[in-house]
Amino acid sequence: MARHPEYQYLDLLEHLLEKGDRRIDRTGVGTLSAFGAMMRFDISDGTFPAFTTKRVYWKTAIKEMLWFLTGQTNIQSLLKENVRIWTDWPLEKYRKATGEQISQEAFEERILADDDFALKWGDLGPVYGKQWRRWLDANGKEHDQIATVIETLKTNPASRRMLFHAWNVGELDQMALPPCHMTYQFHTSENKGAGPGEPRLKLSMLLFQRSLDVGLGAPFNCAASAALLTMVAQQVDMAPGELIWMAGDYHLYLNHLDMAQQLIAREPRPFPKLCLLRRPASIDGYRIEDFEVTDYDPHPAIAAPVAV
Template sequence: MRHPEFQYLDLMSHILEKGDKRIDRTGVGTLSTFGAMLRFDLSDGTVPILTTKKVYWKLAVKEMLWFLTGETNIRPLLQEKVRIWTDWPLAKYRKETGESISQQDFEQRIVEDQAFALKWGELGPVYGKQWRRWQDANGVEHDQIASVIETLKTNPSSRRMLFHGWNVPEIGQMALPPCHMVYQFHVTSAGRLNMLIFQRSCDLLLGAPFNCIGGAALQAMVAQQVGLQLGDLVWMGGDIHLYLNHLDQAREQMTREPRPFPTLKLLRKPDSIDGYRIEDFEVSGYDPYPPILADVAV
């Protein structure tokens, strides 16, 4: 059987060979394709953490746990040594103050100074806000995650078990509009939970590996909470791209032969989806190639 990681490498190859060269929002430029799907079977306990480069899976899981809190400030992330969201508030701070502060010093100020963090660490109504506290026109907040979990328990054949983050009136207030914007759930007659992620925009080299890990972690938590076994994780992308300053790194990654996927185990079952901590996730058998470094386009 062909290793499932080749789905990712094949998509990368397709973009390198046939991608449309475009100028993008960041000014870096991309090679882009439109529309693709990856499917991973989680039923045997494996998890799609790429092996053709080292992926820091704990960062992706911590980010997902942060989303689930409904938090929108980077301070809790930085307290957990997760720096993947710093670029946007740092760029805003530099632009508005004219201060050429280093990323390290900016992050230190966010962690040590709560008032500074409240002013400069806020990302706007991004993922967690929409997932857990979507506000309607009447000011009523809706917890989409709780609604999905309740429906999975009471009406698992429903075709309406989804949540999303594309809240049109609030997009302009977000540091970055949601990329992985729709999550849909499906329960098989055999009692397995499938989950689909639709991602409108995907940085294939840096973003997709994190999105698949975060998605798998979410699927595992939800399945445990509702008493189902894991099924397929399906990832679908809209505008999927390689930044022009990532092409050499992509070519290097494609020279590597995938190794067996690791396994993921949840070490306990909290009382609710809100009770998980990074210590609850055990990944075994992860033997990746060395990391491949690349800059994030902001």
């Protein structure tokens, strides 16, 4: 019997607990760190790598991915979708600038209710979506990297230049957080065994992360990137293939050690399936209602703090 693919993730946790290099990090929380990792997930049969050793809030992960695809950088639109994972950074900036110890809830309510306040305090700078959809070159021209990848997949699917990234050196100092998942590359191959009417090509995607919070980030990033690969494959009339995830510095925060031990002690359950319920006219047309995840039966969620 094949080993459950989630053990790739649990192996990373175990490696960090046993051999991670203990260090003080940017946040001051401290981590166990290691360098260089890879996980591979075959999603060709609709398998969705939403990890099962604790509940992954896959709708939140996909909503964030859809937000990136809009090119927006303000948390107001995320909060309207009840996604709060980006509030910590603008909230900290507001508290430092004003000295007001406002609660997160009150801050989010002001962002939602007051467009001018949101404009001033809710923007994250030129983060992911801005670089994906509106990369500004030295001549002032904007580049839509997502549209370029999709066009290349349609016209020259053997290209080795089908990638997009967010590490814009000239704008890093303006970002609330420099991009962690920074490079996405696509690759096509023959869809062997495809029947009549089935896609001739299979689309795989490699995601490279320069920095990864293994406890909280990895489950989220794997779910979101699998959704992205599924969307792009549908848009270019290909079958989803393999999701390949790679990390540079992957680390476990010292306040996540108990969670890691709990996860390692749990036995993975079968991955759920992901189905797109419709095909929008373009990559810009997807909504959270288009994603159907079935047979997801994870172990209970484990609460853990985010290091800002």
